[in-house]
Amino acid sequence: MAETNGGPKGRTGSVQSIERAFGLLETMADAGGMMGLSQLATASGLPLPTIHRLVRTLVDLGYLRQEPSRQYVLGPKLIRLGESSSHMLSVFARPHLARLVDELGESANMAMLDGDQIVYLAQVPSRHSMRMFTEVGRRVLPHCTAVGKAILAQFPEAAVRDLLHRTGMPQHTDNTITTADAFTTQLHQASDHGYAMDEGEQEVGVRCVAVAVPDAPTPLAISISGPAGRMTEDLVERAVPLLTQAAKSLSEDLH
Numbered sequence: 001m002a003e004t005n006g007g008p009k010g011r012t013g014s015v016q017s018i019e020r021a022f023g024l025l026e027t028m029a030d031a032g033g034m035m036g037l038s039q040l041a042t043a044s045g046l047p048l049p050t051i052h053r054l055v056r057t058l059v060d061l062g063y064l065r066q067e068p069s070r071q072y073v074l075g076p077k078l079i080r081l082g083e084s085s086s087h088m089l090s091v092f093a094r095p096h097l098a099r100l101v102d103e104l105g106e107s108a109n110m111a112m113l114d115g116d117q118i119v120y121l122a123q124v125p126s127r128h129s130m131r132m133f134t135e136v137g138r139r140v141l142p143h144c145t146a147v148g149k150a151i152l153a154q155f156p157e158a159a160v161r162d163l164l165h166r167t168g169m170p171q172h173t174d175n176t177i178t179t180a181d182a183f184t185t186q187l188h189q190a191s192d193h194g195y196a197m198d199e200g201e202q203e204v205g206v207r208c209v210a211v212a213v214p215d216a217p218t219p220l221a222i223s224i225s226g227p228a229g230r231m232t233e234d235l236v237e238r239a240v241p242l243l244t245q246a247a248k249s250l251s252e253d254l255h
Helices: 013-030 037-044 048-061 077-104 146-152 157-167 180-193 233-253
Strands: 064-066 072-074 107-114 117-124 196-199 206-212 220-227
Touching (some): 146 196, 146 206, 146 220, 157 180, 180 196, 206 233, 220 233
16 A cells, blocks of 8 residues: 555555644644744654645644744644643542552642643542642642652753753742752652652641652652651651552553
8 A cells, every 4th residue: 555645554644644733733842832834844754735734724723823923833722622631630640549548648649740830630638637738730840849859850951950940949948959959969869769759848847759650641740748747757668669559550541
């Protein structure tokens, strides 16, 4: 069977077009959300006429928008899809977080890196009267959270330093890490050990342990958090393998 538009053999035109359109959207997202036709052609390896057809269709559907500069940007219609997708991520995560609460007794959370910020997508609270409560949708900077460290430990150091330069490293407590060198040292430790810690760096008296969700469609991490008095070394030691398994199972659910 002949190839269609230079694509893989045996694939129908409609499926190939969908694959290519989503590929362009992902390429643009990775590049910061704005690209020109020639940049898209170079990045995708597709012929310029093919790129033009796909882009015009995406513009007509509202998923791309053309700026006066003739660059293309991701369109606002994608926001609705993103919001629905984030909601579904929390739906998938809740059973895994609930099992962690059952086994460890402390609040379980899931968060993602959205731009330069950490946003909390789901939480199952502890049943203790004194517990940690994180509002779903809350946004924080990654340098003072265990979930942020777990996620950024997977990134190249240069990218992490660029992010820290953009956000700054404001001090929330006496324990907040405020230098890029100290932070990247912690990321190396998190990468080596497979988990990251927040030692009262966002809120005084709160301790948190987190692991990244492997092969997630977007940078994700899950964590257990609680008062420092209950988040003992023994509990952290028990939590790490349970978090690691929960992250692996969640990853499988997302594929």
